[in-house]
Amino acid sequence: MKIGIDLGTNTTGQPVRLDLEELLSTRLLVQGNSGSGKSHLLRRLLEQSAGHVQQAIIDPEGDFVGLAERYGHVVIDAERTAGEIQRIAARIRRHRASVVFNLEGLDADAQMRSAAAFLNGLFDAEREYWFPMLVIVDEAQLFAPSGAGEISDEARRISLSAMTNLMCRGRKRGLAGVIATQRLAKLAKNVAAEASNFLMGRTFLDIDMARAADLLGMEKRQAESFRDLNTGSFVALGPALSRRPLPVKIGVVETASRNGRPELMPPPEMGTAELQDLIFDDLGGEPAPMPAPRLQPRATDDILDTLEVTPAPVPVPVDPEAVAAFEAEREALIEEIIRQFVADPEAPFRSAAALYPDFLVHCRVRRIGSRVPDLADFTRRLAIARAGMDGRMEDEGWQRAVEQASRLPEEMQGVFLLLARAGMEGAPSPADEALARAYGSRSPSRGRWLLTYMEERGHLVCEADFRGRRVVRFPTLGWKTAPGDPKAAAGLAS
Ligand SMILES: Nc1ncnc2c1ncn2[C@@H]1O[C@H](COP(=O)(O)OP(=O)(O)O)[C@@H](O)[C@H]1O
Ligand SMILES: [Mg+2]
DSSP, X not given: OOOEEEEEEOTTSOEEEEEHHHHHHHOEEEEOOTTSSHXXXXXHHHHHHTTTSEEEEEETTSOSTTHHHHXXXXXXXXXXXXXXXXXXXXXXXXXXXXXXXXXXXXXXXXXHHHXXXXXXXXXXXXXXXXXXXXXXXXXXXXXXXXXXXXXXXXXXHHHHHHHXXXXXXXXGGTEEEEEEESOGGGBOHHHHHTOOEEEEOOOOOHHHHHHHHHHHTOOHHHXXXXXXXXXXXXXXXXXXXXXXXXXXXXXXOSSOOSSOOOOXXXXXXXXHHHHHHHHHTTTTTSOOOOOOOOOOOOOHHHHHHHHHHOOOOOOOOOOHHHHHHHHHHHHHHHHHHHHHHHHSTTGGGSOHHHHHHHHHHHHHHTTOOSOOOOHHHHHHHHHHHHTTOGGGTTOHHHHHHHHHHTTSOGGGHHHHHHHHHHHHXXXXXXXXXXXXXXXXXXXXXXXXXXXXXXXXXXXXXXXXXXXXXXXXXXXXXXXXXXXXXXXSOOOOOO
């Protein structure tokens, strides 16, 4: 059902994919203890998507500089002024360059200030450069800590505000936040809460487990399974991943991390005397060792020049079959939510606008994702469902009726479609009360008023037979209802 990026495999060895387009608007949070495989996961995501979307990685440990050689990321050492960093960030957006922002070697305070300057620079880009890009932040709890810690208040404030902007307001500007953290409880709540997609790795502490269960809408008991996850195994959930918790084993990566796990090495087999000689012999004659030469950070102008010539990634290619399947599933979920509204005996008395907030909540719970119908679309769908036509939408005559309804005020569309359906099927004209109900009212006089309104505007013609029963004609559709008693009590629309 997914478009795009291959993350790894599920328990039966099937590929697990990440819908990159959906990710751009719904963001991702990765959580797992140190060594659970978060950085590896981010690297897999970066490698698989490098050709499709612009990327910026905020890299506190210099873990990702290896991407430069293989994928052409520009490495930016953070040791420069805030003004320079912001200028570089602006240039990155203009030229759609993928970069690694390397914060290795800076103290915590400087890391926060640099990351904030960088994020703000990306965020403040001019509107014409709001191209979509992934902004990946590893060890995000460093930049959006939940507690005070030993960092200066000032650094903490600017860094937290930059991270909040990224996660809460970045979407409109094309910035898709992907954040990884060791400890959910150490990450500011508002920053975590903005992600709709989750990859949960091994988690030991109860307090992190509780936060994870909370974010995922799981029972605390279910979240206990996070304790037993192996390195590289995660549980995926969210509109860009899976609508149900899905275990995934992250696949291999092509570039190497510089910070692999240290491996045990037995000490050399040597006698004590021999070692003493090696250490103390001739100490006087030997010059003190030179400190290892530090890599000279590149000059800002040099980086700005490089960014000018970095090729932009090509747009995401989409697999039309996967898109169709994904769309169909989304449509089915939306139809189902709307059917529930129609089945609710109280719902007919509430207008589409009044039901819309509830609808949004249902969409969120069912993980519909970012492409939720807007109010106008919801009104149209609700009108169709209330007319009982959801199964026969493709009918050509019905399409014309829906089209005609769309020229009426939104709240009247359902009434018109209810009448049109009776016309199409040659069923008796609905009673005043039924029309009022489709409008969200209990008053039969409202039903008569609606008919007059639509008749005056040429949508239909009302006639009475010799027994006073109503017949409604639809001149443009060529349909006519059977005679129906306008005063009949309304049953629930079938
Ligand atoms: N899916 C995986 N397949 C193979 N090795 C992995 C996988 N995930 C992590 N590792 C290895 O496990 C170690 C810890 O992973 P890392 O990503 O650095 O963890 P974290 O960032 O969560 O601390 C690294 O040596 C890494 O190469
Ligand atoms: Mg890591």
